[in-house]
């Protein structure tokens with residue numbers, strides 16, 4: 087989820103403040119370091135820093151930077167840790183060429199070997215740096231030609247934007263699979279990985295196509311296609327309101343983040359699964375692998391949505407790693423006497439990495455002398471720093487108070503962790519292979535689940551009268567029921583409770599009448615039959631039922647008052663898919679009630695007090 091922003095403007099225009107503002111508009115994508123390159127003399131000026139754009143701004147304070155050509159980048163570490171030398175822009179052996187890149191260069195190892203043998207010296211661990219050296223090697227006085235030669239040697243996906251000290255006013259760009267668009271102004275050309283980021287300056291953009299090579303000058307641009315033919319790609323008007331660039335054109339951040347989930351999950355998974363070997367790779371756990379293989383029990387802690395993910399995670403770890411695993415609310419941890427044997431460990435789940443109760447639970451775990459691990463989204467946050475080792479979600483910032491994409495990522499990473507721990511123990515390779523292949527298909531299945539959004543909206547409107555309701559599920563779907571109820575409470579202010587369906591007869595059934603709906607998660611898993619029985623007992627008491635079911639389940643569809651379908655999958659991955667319509671249901675219910683779904687009353691995104 088890196089971001090690219092570049093400007094070439096007529097001489098005597100200082101584009102530095104403009105570029106800083108432009109890259110800020112891409113912050114929402116998530117990043118852990120940022121940098122830029124300016125062209126103004128025989129060499130380029132490169133400024134890079136780890137952390138947010140404010141850190142970059144601080145890095146330049148005190149310098150007088152003036153230029154009419156520059157390229158900016160926000161980086162999200164994939165190859166190599168977040169560090170200044172891994173931050174883009176990258177240069178070749180000297181600073182005559184600078185390049186920024188989104189995507190992954192799959193053959194970078196092989197290219198690096200060839201370039202090193204030819205005398206090139208590398209200074210970073212990134213895949214991108216090979217492009218800077220390729221440009222340097224291929225340059226014969228024309229950057230666009232050097233770019234063409236470079237991209238023919240690259241395998242993988244890329245949006246590349248480069249400048250050279252030798253061609254004043256020129257920016258060259260190319261792409262494959264990663265988006266890039268040119269923004270047109272009377273006396274400047276912009277280039278960005280997200281057209282919406284340019285909307286405050288221009289509505290006129292040209293989207294590049296795969297293998298296009300674009301040469302930008304302040305008052306013109308030229309695009310040459312894969313077949314070396316010059317193209318007049320038509321410009322298009324950006325339809326988004328400039329202000330909505332931060333949330334991708336969706337009316338609310340929550341809906342943006344819900345819709346971002348396929349991409350966010352792909353980011354969480356990237357580089358971590360070697361399906362054909364039944365192997366999971368977590369760089370952040372490498373230092374504690376030996377301890378992990380000796381763990382006998384695990385306590386998983388979190389608050390709110392993260393706790394619901396912890397509940398599912400504990401089940402995964404029991405099922406696939408054979409460990410004793412317990413989920414505990416972080417705020418309850420201090421009252422519990424969970425095991426503190428030498429081979430005990432704690433795993434904290436937190437999107438923000440700053441939740442006070444979770445931090446205190448980790449401190450408690452440390453006091454008990456056990457290994458502490460984290461699944462955290464915010465890079466460098468307090469929890470990330472405090473735990474002994476961990477896994478980052480890499481889903482970009484989640485800004486809507488109600489957590490959505492973090493849950494999907496947390497649950498999936500917990501499944502991967504269970505497979506990883508399982509492989510260190512008794513989980514057989516072929517089973518792991520099959521499970522990992524299913525995990526890799528999840529982003530597409532989430533896309534299918536999201537396609538139900540309009541139908542979910544209609545169901546939410548149909549039940550707009552409800553004051554109170556129940557969510558029920560069994561097994562992996564029990565924590566999803568808790569999560570569905572939490573989402574609805576948070577963003578619609580309707581009273582909702584999540585229950586294990588097996589508990590219906592032990593109390594909740596007393597609530598059921600024709601004004602009290604139940605949302606029943608009844609997918610085709612080993613618990614389906616019992617869920618059908620639960621639905622029947624609710625219907626026998628005239629309770630309205632909204633079923634979350636798989637397609638073509640006519641039995642459930644005929645019992646329920648409304649049915650929302652999700653694609654079928656391996657049972658262990660179904661909680662990821664059933665969570666999607668419940669997020670949408672809460673969202674549409676909240677919107678229909680005129681609630682500020684992104685910032686519900688009385689709640690905060692990051693709860694940094696006990």
Ligand code: G6P
Pocket residue numbers: 389390391392435436437438439440441444487488489689690691692693
């Ligand atoms: C707050 C947020 C929830 C979140 C919980 C835990 O209550 O509103 O969305 O699930 O904190 O936050 P964390 O950042 O630790 O995941």
